[in-house]
Amino acid sequence: MLSLRRSTLKYLQVRDYLRGLVVSELRPGDPVPSERMLCERFGVSRMTVRQAVDALVVEGVLERVQGRGTFVAPPKVDLQVRLASFTEEMTRRGMTAGVKVLASGFVRAEPDIAEALKVAPGEELIHLHRLRFADDEPMAVEHTWLPAVRLPGFLDDGIPASVYVELDARGLVPDWGEDTIDAGEADHEEAKLLMIKPGKPVLRISRRAFTGDAAIEYSRSAFRSDRYTLWVPVARPNPSVVPRRRTATP
Amino acid sequence: MLSLRRSTLKYLQVRDYLRGLVVSELRPGDPVPSERMLCERFGVSRMTVRQAVDALVVEGVLERVQGRGTFVAPPKVDLQVRLASFTEEMTRRGMTAGVKVLASGFVRAEPDIAEALKVAPGEELIHLHRLRFADDEPMAVEHTWLPAVRLPGFLDDGIPASVYVELDARGLVPDWGEDTIDAGEADHEEAKLLMIKPGKPVLRISRRAFTGDAAIEYSRSAFRSDRYTLWVPVARPNPSVVPRRRTATP
DNA sequence: GGTAGTAACTGGTCTAGATGACTTGACCAG
DNA sequence: CTGGTCAAGTCATCTAGACCAGTTACTACC
Numbered sequence: 001m002l003s004l005r006r007s008t009l010k011y012l013q014v015r016d017y018l019r020g021l022v023v024s025e026l027r028p029g030d031p032v033p034s035e036r037m038l039c040e041r042f043g044v045s046r047m048t049v050r051q052a053v054d055a056l057v058v059e060g061v062l063e064r065v066q067g068r069g070t071f072v073a074p075p076k077v078d079l080q081v082r083l084a085s086f087t088e089e090m091t092r093r094g095m096t097a098g099v100k101v102l103a104s105g106f107v108r109a110e111p112d113i114a115e116a117l118k119v120a121p122g123e124e125l126i127h128l129h130r131l132r133f134a135d136d137e138p139m140a141v142e143h144t145w146l147p148a149v150r151l152p153g154f155l156d157d158g159i160p161a162s163v164y165v166e167l168d169a170r171g172l173v174p175d176w177g178e179d180t181i182d183a184g185e186a187d188h189e190e191a192k193l194l195m196i197k198p199g200k201p202v203l204r205i206s207r208r209a210f211t212g213d214a215a216i217e218y219s220r221s222a223f224r225s226d227r228y229t230l231w232v233p234v235a236r237p238n239p240s241v242v243p244r245r246r247t248a249t250p
Numbered sequence: 251m252l253s254l255r256r257s258t259l260k261y262l263q264v265r266d267y268l269r270g271l272v273v274s275e276l277r278p279g280d281p282v283p284s285e286r287m288l289c290e291r292f293g294v295s296r297m298t299v300r301q302a303v304d305a306l307v308v309e310g311v312l313e314r315v316q317g318r319g320t321f322v323a324p325p326k327v328d329l330q331v332r333l334a335s336f337t338e339e340m341t342r343r344g345m346t347a348g349v350k351v352l353a354s355g356f357v358r359a360e361p362d363i364a365e366a367l368k369v370a371p372g373e374e375l376i377h378l379h380r381l382r383f384a385d386d387e388p389m390a391v392e393h394t395w396l397p398a399v400r401l402p403g404f405l406d407d408g409i410p411a412s413v414y415v416e417l418d419a420r421g422l423v424p425d426w427g428e429d430t431i432d433a434g435e436a437d438h439e440e441a442k443l444l445m446i447k448p449g450k451p452v453l454r455i456s457r458r459a460f461t462g463d464a465a466i467e468y469s470r471s472a473f474r475s476d477r478y479t480l481w482v483p484v485a486r487p488n489p490s491v492v493p494r495r496r497t498a499t500p
Numbered sequence: 501g502g503t504a505g506t507a508a509c510t511g512g513t514c515t516a517g518a519t520g521a522c523t524t525g526a527c528c529a530g
Numbered sequence: 531c532t533g534g535t536c537a538a539g540t541c542a543t544c545t546a547g548a549c550c551a552g553t554t555a556c557t558a559c560c
Contacts, residue, residue, distance in 0.1 A: 009543070034510065045545045047297065050511090058308055066511045067552030183433035183451040183475035201433035201451040225433035259513070284540065295515045300541090316541045317522030 010044050014052035017042075022061055022072050031069040032062060086142075087162060090134050098133035101159045102193075106148060113145050116208055117215040124148040126155060128163070131193050132221075138194045139227060144219040163217065172216050174209035181205050181230065186222065194224050201225045260294050264302035267292075272311055272322050281319045282312060336382055336390070348383035351409045352443075356398060363395050366458055367465040374398040376405060378413070381443050382471075388444050389478055394469040413467065422466050424459035431455050431480065436472065444474050451475045 018032055026032065033041070038049045053070060056062040063073045090097035107127040114121040128144040144163060146154070151170065160166040167173055184204045191198040202222040209217040268282055276282065283291070288299045303320055306312040313323045336347060357377040364371040378394040394413060396404070401420065410416040417424070434454045441448040452472040459467040473480075 011543075031510095036510085045547085047546095048544060051543085053511095054304075064511060065553090067509085067554080069510055069553095181431060181453070181480040182478065183453040183473075185451050199449075201435055203431070203433040203453075223433075228432065230431040261513075286540085295517085297516090298514060301513085303541095314541065315523085317524080317539085319523095319540060 010042065011048050011051040011055075014038060014042055014044065014049055015055050018052060018056055019061065022056075026072045028072050030072045032072065034069060086132050086140070087164075090139075096135050098136065099161075100131045100133070101128065102131055103127070103129040104155065104159050106155075107145075109145070113218060116206075116218040117145060117147060119147055119215075126151060128159065134227070137227065138224070140221045140223040141190050141193050142219055142221040144217060146217050147215070150214070150216065167211075167216060172211045174211050174216055177207060177209035177217075179205055179207050183225070184222070190222050194222070196224060196226070203228060203230065205230075260292065261298050261301040261305075264288060264292050264294065264299055265305050268302060268306055269311065272306075276322045278322050280322050282322065284319060346385055348386065350381045350383070351378065352381055353377070353379040354405060354409050356405075357395075359395070363468060366456075366468045367395065367397055369397055369465075376401060378409070384477070387477065388474070390471045390473040391440050391443050392469055392471040394467060396467050397465070400464070400466065417461075417466065422461045424461050424466055427457060427459035427467075429455055429457045433475070434472070440472050444472070446474060446476070453478060453480065455480075 018038075021032060032053075035046055035049045035053065038044075038052075039046050042049070053062060053064070057064060057070075060073055062070050064070050086099075087097040105127060107125050109117065109119055109121055109123045109125050111121045113125065114123065117125070119125075124147075126146045126148050128142075128146075130142045130144070131138055132140040132142060146163070148154070150172065151166075154160070154166065164173075182204050183201050185199045186194060186196055186202045188198050190202060191200065194202070196202075203225050205221045205223065207217070207219045207221070208215055268288075271282060282303075285296055285299045285303065288294075288302075289296050292299070303312060303314070307314060307320075310323055312320050314320050355377060357375050359367065359369055359371055359373045359375050361371045363375065364373065367375070369375075374397075376396045376398050378392075380392045380394070381388055382390040382392060396413070398404070400422065401416075404410070404416065432454055433451055435449045436444060436446055436452045438448050440452060441450065444452070446452075453475050455471045455473065457467070457469045457471075458465055
């Protein structure tokens with residue numbers, strides 16, 4: 001039936017080994033072991049090693065340079081405004097994402113939330129109030145609303161570890177969305193949770209995510225501005241699989 | 251030396267054949283020829299075909315479904331994240347954009363500016379300090395730096411009304427760039443210009459714009475957060491080469 | 501000293517197979 | 531009609547090599 005030997009796949013072993021190297025030992029510009037060395041170390045063929053490296057190159061973690069080697073990519077924190085989950089974003093930055101659920105349950109849609117989700121006011125919503133961590137440091141306070149009618153049984157087994165994983169499992173992966181971003185002052189509750197002083201600036205991000213025509217998630221987050229910077233690439237040419245030129249100096 | 255037989259590489263031939271199919275004959279959800287059929291048609295091995303298909307999957311052009319086939323991916327909503335310019339943003343809200351030049355001239359590149367523009371510290375830069383208005387109300391304080399060597403005579407006829415128009419006239423239209431966004435506190439100068447209290451939150455946006463490989467503009471802006479919200483349409487990230495769950499609906 | 505060549509690395513492309521996992525449809529038994 | 535089995539087709543993973551192309555360092559020659 002459900003064979004989840006995922007992690008026993010050889011290329012994933014190699015990939016995760018490399019990812020571990022990058023986040024723990026290496027710095028941008030450092031070379032990773034050559035493909036042939038990895039073949040030997042893991043007892044796999046070169047194509048398998050290349051598959052592992054490919055995955056990390058596509059992710060922007062590594063960069064290949066023909067004739068010289070493969071290097072840890074500079075933190076051009078390609079992490080973008082994409083509809084990636086917080087966990088994905090932090091993982092890409094080499095941090096460990098954590099989350100603490102402060103509250104969860106069903107609520108009736110307030111007018112502003114209803115409008116954002118394009119549902120009728122008073123409709124039943126799933127509400128999550130969470131505190132997000134990066135490397136055990138509080139990073140953001142987040143409120144998330146999801147239309148309950150589209151997610152039956154969402155809270156039945158406790159709070160899902162990841163909203164996006166849960167949406168994925170239901171085939172409701174968002175394909176587009178929009179963020180609005182502004183700066184604000186931390187209120188008392190946010191300040192306490194984020195361990196900053198009330199009135200200090202926070203980056204507020206409201207996100208609407210859609211699956212096809214229907215809104216599936218609306219969230220409001222307040223990020224500590226001293227620890228979080230948003231990167232937005234603007235109209236960048238398609239990087240494709242082809243290797244990019246290099247700037248770092250190993 | 252420079253061998254650009256690029257297009258004679260087999261996997262590129264296969265890739266471009268598939269790309270042609272997608273744009274000319276097939277519609278989203280349609281299956282492309284199976285990998286083994288492509289092997290036969292082009293007389294190449296399966297790995298080569300997979301390399302071609304991989305490239306298109308990474309680009310988001312195709313989607314693989316194990317056991318069923320490979321299909322044309324549904325159209326992307328918006329390939330790139332795109333930030334509206336200040337003027338566009340104001341127009342969208344039915345406001346009139348204005349600008350006042352506070353200072354202009356030549357400066358030597360400070361280390362941080364030099365790094366952002368990828369020039370040597372101390373290199374000559376054109377510097378503009380401007381205050382931006384929306385409906386005659388101050389909205390943002392902006393510093394802009396441009397490499398003087400690439401823009402001879404830029405300030406000779408006074409301050410250009412629009413930096414972008416001037417760049418356009420010289421064929422130096424930026425084709426890509428990146429913004430970093432965070433929240434900060436207004437310093438005294440900013441507060442005075444924006445007519446807010448010092449320490450109040452401002453949205454800080456740093457923008458680097460590139461023409462080809464060379465940086466052409468670097469700017470830092472501080473926006474009044476009580477009057478300005480950034481709006482960012484977001485597209486879904488490209489699926490990685492690696493794990494795929496079902497999404498296609500042929 | 502400088503220069504050209506060369507050897508030993510690196511990643512880039514490619515072959516010709518193998519096995520496994522998943523989906524679909526045809527077929528058969530209840 | 532329903533449910534199960536089975537085969538054929540698909541993509542997923544993997545092997546053990548091959549040669550090409552770019553980079554670097556060292557060496558031998560001028």
